[in-house]
Amino acid sequence: MEASDTHIFTPWTANIIDDDEEYAEIIKQAERAIEHGILPIRILAGSSGSYFVRNPDGKIIGVFKPKDEEPYGRFNPKWTKWFQKTLCPCCFGRGCLIPNQGYLSEAGASLIDQKLRLNIVPKTRSVRLAAESFNYPAYQRHLVSARREINYNVGRHMHGKRVFEPKGLRPKLGSFQLFVNNYIGADVFLKQIEQNPLPKEVMDKFQKQFEKLVVLDYIIRNTDRNMTNWLVKYEVHEAPERDKLLQTLSSPHLQPDTQADNNDLNPQESSTNTNEILIAAIDNGLAFPFKHPDEWRAYPFHWSWLPFAKIPFSDEIKSNVLPFLSDMNFVQHELCDEIQRLFAQDKNYNRRLVERQLSVMRGQILNLVQAMRDGKSPSQLVQMPGVLVEHIPADESSGRKLFRHKFYDRYPLFSWF
Template identity: 60%
Template sequence: EGAEPASQQRSCHTATDSGQGSNSKYKAVSFPGDSSKTQSAPRDASLSPSLGLGRHRSSPTHRDRHRSLGSELNTFLDDPEFADTILKAEQAIEFGVFPERISQGSSGSYFVKDPKRKIIGVFKPKSEEPYGQLNPKWTKYVHKVCCPCCFGRGCLLPNQGYLSEAGASLVDEKLHLDIVPKTRVVWLVSETFNYSAIDRAKSRGKKYALEKVPKVGRKFHRVGLPPKIGSFQLFVEGYKEAEYWLRKFEADPLPENIRKQFQSQFERLVILDYIIRNTDRGNDNWLIKYEKKKQEKEIKEAKWTNVDKESLIKIAAIDNGLAFPFKHPDEWRAYPFHWAWLPQAKVPFSDEIRNLVLPYISDMNFVQDLCEDLYELFKTDKRFDKATFERQMSVMRGQILNLTQALRDRKSPVQLVQMPCVIVERSQGGGQGRIVHLSSSFTQTVHCRKPFFSSW
């Protein structure tokens, strides 16, 4: 929610720019396990997300003119359960149960409800992101107008938070981390969203024309307000901000078996944030679920025999909208991972996490497949640029390379974040856009320039 994407006027540069990062070192790089592979591994259809963006839509009938156009654009053939959730949200809006704007944060985000008024998701429209034209909260607008040089994130693309949210969920799904509530790109329309006066006037005019002059009104393609594209994240119940539980754990340490489970969940958060290079991870935007009395009863009944079969403490990584930078932070702020100062960050990565993650990230086929899936997601934005996307993937590949080495060397999370930042770029001959050929050569660049306010 504390989003501060970069202004479009901000200049940007990489470690290889003239005069910047002059001490960078170059060398050929290859990911472990890819030397004998020349073709991409078969795509796992179950892990490739449907983006929910319809390519074609038929002309609306008279009966459908009052219905939400967003319902025609939301198709999730690979995920019936998520599709059912979106259907409930659309039905609730039609019945007058509108999304409720969340007061916290610096952008327009909404609690979405089902027809029974139960919260089922959080919707963040692209047009209402911090520096979006329709952001209903004035804080970031004042920042942008009065002091544009001191605010924003020069390493991020502006107004791409909704893709970053969905991209984080995709990475979580591919790596089987299971800490990001499922997030997809959807279209929704509601009177409670922030629309311009012109859009609202057009909507009123069309409805009036349809009522008074049906012959004219039937010619309108859409009568209501225009649908908004954004990220829809499933709502999780029973969770509290990590900061609340971390203070509790200091005063009342966890039992040993629960501590190990929490450490495992924490390491999954570290893996996710590091790969996507989350620039906005404080202790107030990840959640912990731990019902102490219930867990103590379950532990007592189980007599410490089966308590590890199902996790008794869970982490939910929310607010992933400020990730996937196209360069490492190197201007004013470093945007550190605040979990790096926690005692859990000093513990070396467990064998459980090493065995879970290493087989994936050490396989170049998997890395290529992940890049392709992100390409399919990111290219749906009308301002998508292939060259910039490739720079984003270069940063992510560098993060994966560092993470692979850290896991092999049994380092701790705090040692991981202290490793030199690198980017892994494809050669010029590899082309731009979708990555297909595993035979393409890569170059590793050590990013030496640090932000003015460095954290490590």
Template identity: 55%
Template sequence: ALNSLYVLCGISIWCVCSGTHGGDFNHFPDDPEFADIIQRAEHAIENGVFPERISQGSSGSYFVKDPKGKIIGVFKPKSEEPYGHLNPKWTKYFHKLCCPCCFGRGCLLPNQGYLSEAAASLVDSKLGLGVVPKTKVVYLASETFHYSAIDRAKSRGKKYALEKVPKVGRRFHRVGLPPKVGSFQLFVEGYREADYWLRRFEAEPLPENIRKQLQSQFERLVVLDYVIRNTDRGNDNWLIKYEKSGEEGGEQKVSLDSCIKIAAIDNGLAFPFKHPDEWRAYPFHWAWLPQAKVAFSQETRDLVLSRLSDMNFVQDLCEDLYEMFKTDKGFDKTMFERQMSVMRGQVLNLTQALKDGKSPIQLVQMPRVVVERSRSGGQGRVVTLGNAFTQTFHCKRPFFSSW
């Protein structure tokens, strides 16, 4: 790469010619539909239709639009995560600065939320759940993202060079701001927060066929959250879409055309490397719902049990997650293996609960299990699974055991 020193307004700025463009990274040959959506997002930004920062939440996340201004996705940059160095919302920075002893979630790796979002979508796809809007890791650059003063100065310097010295300026691979890596989740339309619909359903009970649909969708959400050990599932970060068929005589007419769907969004605080500490358990808030007291249906068992009970399937899933997680600059293979040990334990518990006909609330009351690659030592009751893995039962009961 050629480094050229330009003096702009009396300020010396090093301009590095080896910049990268988002197009160098955003290749999805196995998913042309997703690739087309990302291309539309890039074209929109190039034509001045910039992503819009979302006011809610504690991080920098953005509604991404197509060239016509329609929202097509939600982008969450790694650098703008709750404790990222470029988080534009000062509350988390103040928290980190003033309350370091209570900083973050001690069971999660910092600044890997974007990977957790994409990994949740991968698990959803592998298990055939269909509740997580498609999410992948992408690179985007936009003036509306939060950049450091240095990055913005470099961008201005490159533009100046291109204008004043075109032959040299053309050597820059990228003239604008550097792309940010993050998760891109497809935007879902017609959904509202689960809390809204759950209150409606209490006042207006659902017809039996729709109630069964809701129960089936709810069980898929439970399966997802339990496998990835989501530490942030409240009734405000999963969505429900209820499409009614029509009206007759002033009263709702429900037919086979009516349907109900769940969308599990905000999956960035999952895949812990250890089970949450007892004093801060991060419970699954859906466990308080009446749907959690109903035993898993035969439909759910037929969907996932054969896969979850197959060690080859679980190993393939771990390998797919490895290929995704290792792309992060801060990737640590030892910590990743600990994350997978927790996930394997969750899979083991879920498999047994499905076989025994348990309900979601009974599932979360089961003792915590870690399944790690065989080695000597360890705490709790240890059982060897063949020659490859060791199963450890933790003595501490989970949060819900007191119910």
């Protein structure tokens, strides 16, 4: 068998991405890599089938999470969730989430992040990919292998004639999140700064990034934000060569003609070492509930116990997000309508359930706006009663949408979990 036959090629179902050239190019790189045998690598951690996707050079460029390999998906390759579903049905999943729609939640979190210009979620969309390293049922693999074998054997005796079209494995629908480099887990970072505190100006930058994470998680009502699924990058950039030259020119041992050159330099262009600290919010697949948690567990935000959560929201984050979130037209048309269009892509789309998801999200936004206006902290925000903002069907000829507020007064049995 020739080298080209060692991999199962797939005629791609086109991923049409015409509004983001950079993201579209990364997806094309992933497709080309798979075609040339550089297959995605399954991630060992976690309870679902998720994969590191590489480019033709073998570099990791993204994380792909197929819909049918989610924790309770049909082809989840990890047995732990099957064990839970089979033997512990009373603890099956999160009762406030729609099962097997984590890929939409991942893409939805990225959408909210972009709309509010938070820039903490690595860009994520729903795409289709196929690769031998994904978990397919055995019959599909056997069928493709049989077709390939027949074509090879027939082709040797009939001048390359094919009996079957070289169809490959069916592309899987899932979320594709861009990979971020030079980040560490928040749990590791917090331990490091506890032992070696950073300068105040750096911690001020971290606080602003932290507040963005709070805004995102609260709006999408993330039920799985722990200390391992948000990342931190801290880098110190040395002063540019021009600054080093200025330091050299300030030496008393300079020659006269060199000293004259110093007069031509603009001191405003000089800068000292700069510190960059950024947060990346990953693993957003367990968000957008259709009701507030009200059964066994509360699914709290683990960041709410950090000292940073006890500091009131800064004026900067308020000025950045309040103009958007205070505008009901923006909330409805730019956030809710876009989320609804995104979720409508799923074959199991249920408009009634999605509207309930949006009712929770509107209520979260209402609480967030009120907390910011009242000068509250993230810790105080998460203690506010849950609210639903429901859409009331009205006369379509009026062109107006009416809403009603309703406090959610049901609470889970173990609220301290």
